[in-house]
Amino acid sequence: MNTIKILFILVSSIMLTSCGDVTVSTSDNYEQIELPDHSLVFLNQNSTLSYESAFNPRHITLTGEAFFSVKKTDNPFVIFTDLGDITVLGTEFNVNTSEEAIEIEVEEGNVELKSLGHSLKKEIKKGEKAILKSSKKIIEKGKAEYKHNAWINNLKAEFKKLGKELKSSGKKIGKEVKKGGKEVGKESKKLKKELLKKLNE
8 A cells, every 4th residue: 555545544534523523433554643631542453433522521432442541630531332331540551342342451550341231340450451242241351461562563663654753652652762762862972972073083
């Protein structure tokens, strides 16, 4: 796929409806969305996210998969899916939804998963994952595998190819940005020393 086609998909995926709703959809691309409260969302391929433009309350509807970095406020952040709701005040986590299941992996903080109708409820903490299946009346918990890092890396590669800036979020992205900054700093100091050496010759 050429760059012009990718840019067209990225631009056309953001749609504003007449009633003030914001909807962002992806096909074979990825999207980075900064919400009105400055929370960040990284949207995986073939996914859709929508919210009211006023963003008060902080409610989002998601189909597909997204990584969230939520700004902590007193106003709860709620993600609605076909099978249940996820509530959080401020944390970093991945949500993967389908008609059959919701899977959550938490990198920072904790979130609460409630089934549709709220008959099931579980708190998921840092380093944990939870799966709610439509076929089972139980929320299964386990150790997070951070499977979302694979598509997050693809997102970063696509943004780099397009020359778009990727806002840092999550431990993995944050560490890489910090590491990159240190490398640039070292290179800068090295060049400065070489320049001063040549000037003093």
